[in-house]
Amino acid sequence: MSLGCDLTVLEELTSNAKQIQDDVLTKILKANANTEYLRRFLQGSSDKELFKKNVPVVSYEDLKPYIDRVANGEPSDVISGEPITAFFLSSGTSSGNQKIFPANNIFLENIQIFYTLGSLVMSKHFDGLKQGKVIRFTFIHPISTTPCGLPLAPAVTSFTKSEYYRSLAKNSPSPDQIILCPDTKQSMYCQLLCGLVQRDEVVTVGAVFASVLVQVIHFLENYWKEFASNIRCGHVSEWINDLSCRDSVSTILVEPNPELADLIENECGQKSWQGIVSRLWPKAKCIDAIVTGTMSQYIPALEFYSNNKLPLVSKAYASSEAYFGLNLEPLCKPQHVSYTFLPNMSYFEFIDVDDDGGTAGEIVDLVNVKLGHYYEPLVTNYSGLHRCRVGDVLQVTGFYNMAPQFRFVRRKNTVLSVYVEPTTEDDVLKALARATSVLESSNLMLAGFTCYADISTVPGHYVIYLEFRAKVNKTTSVLPLDNKVLVECCCVMEESLNGAYRLFRSDNEHIGALELRVVQQGTFDSLMEFFVSRGSSVSQYKTPMCLKSAEALKVLEDKVLARFFSDKSPPI
Incomplete structure (x- = not known):
């Protein structure tokens, strides 16, 4: 596909989804049929029906021994007919363990095509994006090497x-050298500084995930006075000692600008940071960050920081296994986001599941999914994954031409359980939304959330960690916590959980009262730093929905300010 494409390419892809999927599978099988892995099932054949009949549905753990062999120095053709040129490292915050996935140049080309089409969709709905600057806070993780x-x-x-x-990076306000800086703190500082100096040209503010953008805003809260000082004198702070960053900033911050420094001090010095994004970047047309799935917990914060003036655009659905689909209606509300699968990215199949995540039916092709049904996607890609479970549950919401559109529902696995109740990610997010609504009339804004199942007590119970920030007088170090309001949060969360939870909670013998533990401001930044120190990438960091690591729990436990419990059993 030519990178000089227009939206007619999207029409062609979605209109010919079946043929393109068939062609993708044919190409993959011809390239990979004689790999060690596929030869066991296909005996060198590239027949599609034989593929579906003989090649098993697998999890990552099933493929890991083959992936590890290539990473340790065996030839690529253990799993891939195309040379493996790199390995992608997953964040590890969804599953609890970092995984490595084989990649080749075809995968990178697909990412380029994916982002090119995504930019075209955005330009269709927002005027002037190509003429302005697009801030997309991106941070580089140190590159290591496999044994090979x-x-x-x-x-x-x-x-x-x-x-x-x-x-793809031509309209960023930050030179490449700043984005490629391996020191996250220096990179974040310089990306913000460049974005502030060019504030009148910025048309989009974003990051890959909402959690990352909220982290950047918290960083701005801590450093705005220093930014203003740098702009006032026309020089970057001395602690920025990465020479590429210093030199790059000097091409943007070319002279003192006391007028801009005064403006930043005036906006950031106000008692409330409501609308701070739209105030600092007045020509911004949207916030671009993924806000579906676990990222939905950050919607209230981003709406607050934009004063509900900027659409929250959840542009794409992608993973380390494959890039899947684009949101073709970027102006829709976050709760209505659906992703249109692109049939040229990989070969996609779907296991029909019930809405609780259990397997309910057959495996179907991309164009044969049914409206309203729930599915777990399987990926067969160009890099050696064949019929690999992704672990997500999606629901079909419609079709764009012949390509289905999916709503992301949740990760497949149960998140919490202390007895036999299967509490899912979706259950937890619904309960959190109810709790957030209770807080609307208060001065508290949710800044961080996670949970875990505490079975050290009898009966076991759910523990929810929350970090709050003040909507007004944000500089106050001590937030007033209203016992009545937070106990009510506990109660409405329990009422929102599934029937099995409420049944076993009703007698207080199988499940104990839900507990909220409020932690100090900055605790969830510390949690992110903990995971980054153990190999996670800042750009791809997602706050874990449920913590299982004792070390990670200790980061939170050391900063607990107060505890609250529900004071009544939820109705069955």
């Missing part, structure tokens, strides 16, 4: 450092 010498890094890092990224 191939690079190992998160997909965002691998793509950003590749030649395929260059054509």
Whole structure:
């Protein structure tokens, strides 16, 4: 596909979804039929029906021994007919363990095509994006190598450092050297500084995930006085000692600008940071960050920081296994986002599941999914994954031409359980939304959330960690916590959980009262730093929905300010 494409390419892809999927599978099988892995099932054949009949549905753990063999130095054709050129490192915050996925140049080309089409969709709905500056806070994770010498890094890092990224980054306010700086703190500071200096040209503010953008705003809260000082004198702070960053900033911050410094001090010095994004970047047309799934917990914060003036655009659905689909209606509300699958990215199949995540039916092709049904996607890609479970549950919401559109529902696995109740990610997010509504009339804004199942007590119970920030007088170090309001939060959360939870909670013998533990401001930043110190990437970091690591729990436990319990059993 030509990178000089227009939206007619999207029409062609979605109108010919079946043929394109057939062609993709044919190409993959012809390239991979004689790999060690596929030869066991296909005996060298590239027949599609034989593929569906003989090749098993697998999890990552089933493929890991083959992936590890290539990473340790065996030839690529253990799993891939195309040379493996890199390995992608997953964030590890969804599953609890970092995984490595094989990648090749076809995968990187697909990412480039994916982002090109995404930019075209955005330009269709927002005037002037191509003429303005697009802030997309991106941070590079250090690249390590596998034992065989191939690079190992998160997909965002691998793509950003590749030649395929260059054509997409032309309208960033930050020079490449700043985005490629391996020191996250210096990179974040300089990206913000460049974005502030060019504030009148910025048309989009975003990051890959909502959690990352909220982290950047918290960073701005801590450093706005220093930004104003740098702009006032026309020089970056001395602690920015990465020479590429210093030199790059000097091409943007070319002279003192006391007028801009005064404006930043005036806006950031106000008692409330409501609308701070739209105030600092007045020509911004949207906030671009994924806000579906676990990221939905950050919607109230981003709406507050934009004063509900900027649409929250959840642009794409992607993973380390494959890039899947684009949101073709970027102006829709976050709760209505659906992703249109692109049939040229990989070969997609779907396991019909019930809405609780259990397997309910057959495996179907992309164009044969049914409206309203729930599915778990399977990926067969160009890099050696064949019929690999992704672990997500999606619901079909419609079709764009012949390509289905999916709503992301949740990760497949149960998140919480202390008895036999299967509490899912979706259950937890609904309960959190109810609790957030209770807080609307208060001065508290949710800044961080996670949970865990405490079975050290009898009966076991759910523990919810919450971090709050003040909507007004944000500089106050002590937030007033209203016992009545927070106990009510506990109660409405329990009322929102599934029937099995409420049944076993009703007698107080199988499940104990839900507990909220309020932690100090900045605790969830510390949690992110903990995971980053253990190999996670800042750009791809997602706050874990449920914590299982004792070390991670200790980060939170050391900063607990107060505890609250529900004071009544929820109705069955």
